[in-house]
Amino acid sequence: MAGGAVAGAQVVSLGHYLPETVVTTAEVAARIGVEEDWVVARTGIRERRVAAKDETVADMATAAALDALGNLAADTRYAHGLSRIDTVIVATSTAESTMPNAPPRSPRGPSRGTPRRST
Numbered sequence: 001m002a003g004g005a006v007a008g009a010q011v012v013s014l015g016h017y018l019p020e021t022v023v024t025t026a027e028v029a030a031r032i033g034v035e036e037d038w039v040v041a042r043t044g045i046r047e048r049r050v051a052a053k054d055e056t057v058a059d060m061a062t063a064a065a066l067d068a069l070g071n072l073a074a075d076t077r078y079a080h081g082l083s084r085i086d087t088v089i090v091a092t093s094t095a096e097s098t099m100p101n102a103p104p105r106s107p108r109g110p111s112r113g114t115p116r117r118s119t
Contacts, residue, residue, distance in 0.1 A: 009086075009087075012072060012075070012078050013068045013069070013071045013072035013075065013078075014068055014071065015063075015064040015065055015066065015067030015068025015069070015070070015071060016064050016067060017060045017061075017063035017064040017067060018049045019049040019050055019051045019052060019055060019060070020049075020052070021049065021050040021051075021052065022047050022048070022049060022050075023047065023048045023049075023050055024046070024047050025039045025040055025043075025045055025046050025047065028048075056096055057092055057094055057096045058096065061090050061092065064090075065088060065090075068088075069082065
């Protein structure tokens with residue numbers, strides 16, 4: 001392609017979100033009556049994050065998307081990046097429901113943070 005343009009898809013930004021509540025492996029180990037090291041040796045996990053009671057997968061996906069958009073806006077290599085987004089990919093293993101999954105349930109619309117009515 002002319003002008004150094006790249007054909008095909010590119011991942012130009014990533015975002016993430018972690019709930020505030022932390023549950024340590026020590027807490028989990030105490031609940032099930034084993035040593036913390038036993039759990040860590042088998043899982044490699046030292047802490048987990050737990051969503052608040054009123055926090056949904058869609059809420060967390062929206063926060064991660066806003067983080068990704070903020071990262072993209074701050075990246076000078078993609079000066080027009082926000083206006084050229086074709087696809088936003090959401091990956092989760094903890095869907096709220098089978099249909100619809102997290103993306104269509106987000107409280108913001110698919111472009112420029114426009115609020116969208118939830119169904």
